[in-house]
Amino acid sequence: MPAYYLEVIVVVLGLTLLLVEAFVPLGDRRSLAWLAALGIGVVLCLSFLVSTPEQAEETGRFSALYATDGLALFYKRIALLTTLLVLLMSADYRKILHQYTDPERPQSQAGLGEFFTLPVFACAGLMWMASATDLISIFVSLEAVTMTFYVLVAFMRRNVGSLEAGVKYLILGALSTGFLVYGITWLYGITGQTELSAISEVLKEGAVSKTAALFAFALILVALGFKVGAVPFQFWIPDVYQGAPTPITAFLSVGSKAAGFVVLLRVSEPFIASELISSNVITILTVVAGATLVYGNLAAIPQNNFKRLLAFSSISHAGFLLMALASTPAGGAISQFSISPVSAISFYLAAYLFMTLLAFLVMTLVRTQRGGESIDSFRGLAKTSPFLALTLLIAMMSLAGVPLTAGFIGKFYVFLLAVNQHHYWLVALGVVGAAAGFYYYLKVVRAMYWEAPEDTSAPAIEVSMPTKIALILLIVAVFIFGLDPAPLML
Amino acid sequence: MMEQLPWLILLLPLVSAATILFVARRVPNISALLSTGSALVTFVMSILFLGFGDDAVVPAYPWLWLGGTLEKGLVLEIGLQIDQLSRGMMFVVTTVGFLVHVFSLGYMRTDDGKARYFAGLSLFMFSMTGIVLANNFAMMFVFWELVGLSSYLLIGHWFQKDSAADAAKKAFITNRVGDFGFLIGILLVWAISQTVNFDRMETFFAGNPEVGSGLLAFAVICVFCGAVGKSAQLPLHVWLPDAMEGPTPVSALIHAATMVAAGVYMLARVAFLVEASELAAHVIAWVGGITALVAALMALQQDDIKRVLAYSTLSQLGYMVMAVGLLAAEAAMFHLFTHAFFKALLFLGSGSVIYACHHEQDIWKMGGLRKKMPLTFITFSIATLSLMALPWVTAGFYSKEAILAAAWHESAPLFVIAGFTAMLTAFYMTRLVLVTFFGKARTEHAAHAKESPPVMTLPLILLAIPSVIAGLPFFYERVQATAPEHHGEGSMLVLAASVITLIAGAGISFWLYKGASEDPLRIKLLARKFYIDEIYQGIIRVFQDGVATLLSIFDRYIIDGLIAQLPAYATASIGSILRRLQVGNLQGYAFLFALGVILLIWITLFNT
Amino acid sequence: MLTLGHYLIASGLLFSVGFIGVLLRRNVIIIFMCLELMLSAANLSLVAFSRYNQTAGLPDYNGDVLVFFIITVAAAEVAVGLAIIVALFRSRQITDVTAMNSMKN
Numbered sequence A: 001m002p003a004y005y006l007e008v009i010v011v012v013l014g015l016t017l018l019l020v021e022a023f024v025p026l027g028d029r030r031s032l033a034w035l036a037a038l039g040i041g042v043v044l045c046l047s048f049l050v051s052t053p054e055q056a057e058e059t060g061r062f063s064a065l066y067a068t069d070g071l072a073l074f075y076k077r078i079a080l081l082t083t084l085l086v087l088l089m090s091a092d093y094r095k096i097l098h099q100y101t102d103p104e105r106p107q108s109q110a111g112l113g114e115f116f117t118l119p120v121f122a123c124a125g126l127m128w129m130a131s132a133t134d135l136i137s138i139f140v141s142l143e144a145v146t147m148t149f150y151v152l153v154a155f156m157r158r159n160v161g162s163l164e165a166g167v168k169y170l171i172l173g174a175l176s177t178g179f180l181v182y183g184i185t186w187l188y189g190i191t192g193q194t195e196l197s198a199i200s201e202v203l204k205e206g207a208v209s210k211t212a213a214l215f216a217f218a219l220i221l222v223a224l225g226f227k228v229g230a231v232p233f234q235f236w237i238p239d240v241y242q243g244a245p246t247p248i249t250a251f252l253s254v255g256s257k258a259a260g261f262v263v264l265l266r267v268s269e270p271f272i273a274s275e276l277i278s279s280n281v282i283t284i285l286t287v288v289a290g291a292t293l294v295y296g297n298l299a300a301i302p303q304n305n306f307k308r309l310l311a312f313s314s315i316s317h318a319g320f321l322l323m324a325l326a327s328t329p330a331g332g333a334i335s336q337f338s339i340s341p342v343s344a345i346s347f348y349l350a351a352y353l354f355m356t357l358l359a360f361l362v363m364t365l366v367r368t369q370r371g372g373e374s375i376d377s378f379r380g381l382a383k384t385s386p387f388l389a390l391t392l393l394i395a396m397m398s399l400a401g402v403p404l405t406a407g408f409i410g411k412f413y414v415f416l417l418a419v420n421q422h423h424y425w426l427v428a429l430g431v432v433g434a435a436a437g438f439y440y441y442l443k444v445v446r447a448m449y450w451e452a453p454e455d456t457s458a459p460a461i462e463v464s465m466p467t468k469i470a471l472i473l474l475i476v477a478v479f480i481f482g483l484d485p486a487p488l489m490l
Numbered sequence B: 001m002m003e004q005l006p007w008l009i010l011l012l013p014l015v016s017a018a019t020i021l022f023v024a025r026r027v028p029n030i031s032a033l034l035s036t037g038s039a040l041v042t043f044v045m046s047i048l049f050l051g052f053g054d055d056a057v058v059p060a061y062p063w064l065w066l067g068g069t070l071e072k073g074l075v076l077e078i079g080l081q082i083d084q085l086s087r088g089m090m091f092v093v094t095t096v097g098f099l100v101h102v103f104s105l106g107y108m109r110t111d112d113g114k115a116r117y118f119a120g121l122s123l124f125m126f127s128m129t130g131i132v133l134a135n136n137f138a139m140m141f142v143f144w145e146l147v148g149l150s151s152y153l154l155i156g157h158w159f160q161k162d163s164a165a166d167a168a169k170k171a172f173i174t175n176r177v178g179d180f181g182f183l184i185g186i187l188l189v190w191a192i193s194q195t196v197n198f199d200r201m202e203t204f205f206a207g208n209p210e211v212g213s214g215l216l217a218f219a220v221i222c223v224f225c226g227a228v229g230k231s232a233q234l235p236l237h238v239w240l241p242d243a244m245e246g247p248t249p250v251s252a253l254i255h256a257a258t259m260v261a262a263g264v265y266m267l268a269r270v271a272f273l274v275e276a277s278e279l280a281a282h283v284i285a286w287v288g289g290i291t292a293l294v295a296a297l298m299a300l301q302q303d304d305i306k307r308v309l310a311y312s313t314l315s316q317l318g319y320m321v322m323a324v325g326l327l328a329a330e331a332a333m334f335h336l337f338t339h340a341f342f343k344a345l346l347f348l349g350s351g352s353v354i355y356a357c358h359h360e361q362d363i364w365k366m367g368g369l370r371k372k373m374p375l376t377f378i379t380f381s382i383a384t385l386s387l388m389a390l391p392w393v394t395a396g397f398y399s400k401e402a403i404l405a406a407a408w409h410e411s412a413p414l415f416v417i418a419g420f421t422a423m424l425t426a427f428y429m430t431r432l433v434l435v436t437f438f439g440k441a442r443t444e445h446a447a448h449a450k451e452s453p454p455v456m457t458l459p460l461i462l463l464a465i466p467s468v469i470a471g472l473p474f475f476y477e478r479v480q481a482t483a484p485e486h487h488g489e490g491s492m493l494v495l496a497a498s499v500i501t502l503i504a505g506a507g508i509s510f511w512l513y514k515g516a517s518e519d520p521l522r523i524k525l526l527a528r529k530f531y532i533d534e535i536y537q538g539i540i541r542v543f544q545d546g547v548a549t550l551l552s553i554f555d556r557y558i559i560d561g562l563i564a565q566l567p568a569y570a571t572a573s574i575g576s577i578l579r580r581l582q583v584g585n586l587q588g589y590a591f592l593f594a595l596g597v598i599l600l601i602w603i604t605l606f607n608t
Numbered sequence C: 001m002l003t004l005g006h007y008l009i010a011s012g013l014l015f016s017v018g019f020i021g022v023l024l025r026r027n028v029i030i031i032f033m034c035l036e037l038m039l040s041a042a043n044l045s046l047v048a049f050s051r052y053n054q055t056a057g058l059p060d061y062n063g064d065v066l067v068f069f070i071i072t073v074a075a076a077e078v079a080v081g082l083a084i085i086v087a088l089f090r091s092r093q094i095t096d097v098t099a100m101n102s103m104k105n
Helices: A004-021 A030-044 A061-065 A070-092 A094-101 A112-131 A135-153 A161-192 A198-207 A212-227 A236-243 A246-273 A278-300 A305-325 A342-372 A388-401 A406-420 A424-450 A465-483 B002-022 B029-049 B084-107 B112-135 B137-158 B164-192 B196-209 B212-230 B238-247 B246-255 B259-269 B273-276 B278-299 B305-325 B328-355 B372-386 B393-411 B412-437 B454-467 B490-513 B528-580 B585-607 C004-024 C028-052 C061-090
Strands: B061-068 B073-078
Touching: A004 A030, A004 A112, A030 A070, A061 A112, A061 B196, A061 C061, A070 A094, A070 A112, A070 A246, A070 A342, A070 A465, A094 A112, A094 A342, A112 A135, A112 A246, A112 B412, A135 A161, A135 A246, A135 C061, A161 A212, A161 B073, A161 B212, A161 B585, A161 C004, A161 C061, A198 A246, A198 B212, A212 A246, A212 A278, A212 A305, A212 B029, A212 B585, A236 A246, A236 A305, A246 A278, A246 A305, A246 B084, A278 A305, A278 A424, A278 B528, A278 B585, A305 A342, A305 A406, A342 A388, A342 A406, A342 A465, A342 B029, A388 A406, A388 B273, A406 A424, A406 A465, B002 B029, B002 C028, B029 B084, B029 B112, B029 B490, B061 B238, B073 B137, B084 B112, B084 B137, B084 B246, B084 B328, B084 B454, B112 B246, B112 B259, B137 B164, B137 B212, B137 B238, B137 B259, B164 B196, B164 B212, B196 B246, B196 B412, B212 B259, B212 B273, B212 B278, B238 B305, B238 C028, B246 B259, B246 B305, B246 B328, B259 B273, B259 B328, B273 B305, B278 B305, B278 B412, B278 B585, B305 B328, B305 B412, B305 B490, B328 B372, B328 B454, B328 C061, B372 B393, B372 B412, B372 B490, B393 B454, B393 B490, B412 B490, B585 C004, C004 C028, C028 C061
Parallel strands: none
Antiparallel strands: B061 B073
16 A cells, blocks of 8 residues: 555545534534544554555655655654544543633534544644655645644634634744745755755755855754744744643644654755755754753743643753754764664654653643643642553653653663764753753652642542543553663664 | 573563453462462473573564664663573472472462462562573663562562561662662673673673773672672671561572572673682682671571571572682582572471461470471471481582582682581581471470471472482483582592581580470570671661761752752753743744844854 | 846845834734735745746746745635634734733743
């Protein structure tokens, strides 16, 4: 089965869901979310049946536009898994959503259908991003995803925070799109090509203006830095994360970031491989990585809103990932004592998926049933809901990078890369950042385990069966890949 | 299928433990049968395993890649070591393990925590198998810790009793002290040889005989620390006697035959390291010799039947460690092999006695059990004779003879110590048998004692057989035990020494304790175990009161104030400044965005 | 004779006008228009590049194709963007971006 069938199936699934919502009388529209999750799960299984490039023998124009390599498949699976979990979260989030979309009519389920269907379309876009190897398809897939997110972020149209977040994301997102398009234009102008492989050859020959090439790279880096949350283009992240509906925040922080990184990997590869400009490119990536590490970790320390804390955490993880990217050896030769940055980044992102979604799943439950997003809302959670507290503890430990968790291995590989490339400043900043991480992640743990609940009579938080299964599987994943990372290595 | 057999041996007990924990926990009888069944199957499999040649290829699995290659670098794999050493050891572990499982079916019949107990036993079998089969230090260390964990769980099985909970804690913490050194040792050896795999390590040290002698000696002594903890050598021996708070079958399996032997096994596994460093070898030999002597002295005045055996175990382990230090690892493994059978038998026999006397453990409250428990008495006596090394007819004779011969060749003072220890052994074992089984019953319980049920006596009988014949070539060669090539052929002097010490020790003891109803000897120093526990208590108190105050001052003002608070304050204030950037205003963000763009383009274009 | 450079300078000016407009104007609708201007600037240079990167006497059509995609995406962006702006106006009666600052720090 060719790989692009997966995207086709996901799009068809989205259309089907819209039709079902329109024509089939559903008692509880949450079943739509479960249906969508089921469909995405099936596609996830199908992704293991996809034929490799060797089997497919794709030739001609299409294979230049659309990669079916291991990297693409890996990020497609990340996108699918994220969407699946986001859909489960969305089903749990229905109450809050209703409160801010149609509060006058208590029985109304208006808008729910779209809220459950749009992530499916976003997923198709993310999957396409993973395969895009041509500037045109990169641009179109990126925009398809971004535009879906505009709608989803601003979805709670009676909530000032959500709308405000939507407008901020819209304006800043469109601004970054402007830079992306302009950068692509320049890259096309100096190389005369839109396919990355062809661009790579032109850049390797070195018959282009160095300044123009670097200018194009800087412009594209602005746009992609915006997507992954790199300093100095990260300002939207805390506000948008805080305002958006929680499942969408999770989707943004995992799916959008992962897809942004795969595009960044693919786009920066020709630049790093070119002797002419690689040292400049590495320098700028190092600077951005260092700034991101410092900003993400230090600005997270004073946060009291858990969602905002996770936003800064997301920036800091972007810093670690950029640190790995900046440690790409010029020319791409990898010594036997090192690891390829692509594998390190991919593993890190997969680990990040597990632990972040774990945190967001718990947060959604706390938000809907305890009604708050501040760290104070988590006080005494260990007493009332020990399982959820333990889950969040594991997520926080992995995010902080405690050994035996997947988060630790991810950070270890990043540091290994940076040390091998002698980026000692980056390593120092990374160590400071990781140490600060222990402080702010464990803040939540302290609230859960050492502080009394605000309301002692609060009932235990109910966890639906699909969510419970998802939580347990994610915990298992955090530990399994913390013990044996090999299965997740590209 | 056959090449996967060792993996099955390793994983089956784990499956059993997991099944009990997650599924069968509420049905104790099924749990017990499950665990015993898995022990039986692994026993059968390890007999099949004996048929493997040294060149048998067992698949290994890559585990953790941390840079470099398998030959040279930070790569860990999960692989199994298939050689005579591991095959012979597996036979011992599974044989004793299986018999202990069977014995436990009777001994723990009415225990409330039966399912938990058997899950613990299975977990222990898994961990112990892991140590035996591990082909690299990292994997061995993981299982080493797992063994510590399962030992903790089993010692503390009756955790309602404070003494049991304390003993479990003590065992765990004392072991951790040794393991700390062990870990450092592993890392040092890794740093020196660039690999953790035993085979590659051996090749490396064979090829580089002069490599870093000082550092290597330190590394080997650190590795030895692990063995000091696990095999309860001086000065970390204190946990083993206390560990007797656990159920008696556990004492037989873990604290006599297998786990405490893990330290010796590990040293034998890395015997090439010991050979590479003369200094380390001397340290090991002397620690072993002194442990053997001191523990035997302590055993003289113990009144608890299990404690006598515990100190005797310490003493015998001292013999084995000494043999390793004398570069006679085969002799050590041979003694480990024979000792496992007769010491397990002694413990199970004592368990049978304790069971019959309603959990009475004081030998002075027993007496006259010879007639009431004939099977227990006979098997116990056989094991005692084997431990005392009765010439030619017991297994213990051959192995102890090998160690004495090694000492005779290498070091005269250690030979004297070993000989004297042998005399003490004969003394305290004769005392134990006389007081427990002869004379008159001194309490009601002893008077009404009955022979234990067959499920308990059968393992005794089965263990009595190897206690006699394990020293003979036709047996130990078949089960591939490691034995020195010329055992028992030491000089006449060695033989004479062992006969004389045996007769002297047993004779004096017989003369003193024949018909005694209370102990005619009262040596407080020995009864109180040289006050080592009290000394440790004192040291700990000094630490807590004095050094801890100093540490706390250091911690509060230097660590916390200077190293933690200052940077914490600095980062927090930078954090608060950075958060101000988050102005919340769209236009502000657009401005910062623009600044960022300008900065980025400037750095990219003009700053390299 | 117009050269590629002329087009690029015009496009760069257009881009800068758009960008500065985003930075300085407060009305969200006008900001949105300025963003569209930035996309148009890119379109202009793309067409110019396409015209001047000729192969065998024909323009390189890849650039033109990209222009069509950009126009389409821009249209979609306007559709979604205006809907969000309208929703914001209906709930708070504002179009001034400086008034949107309920979340910060």
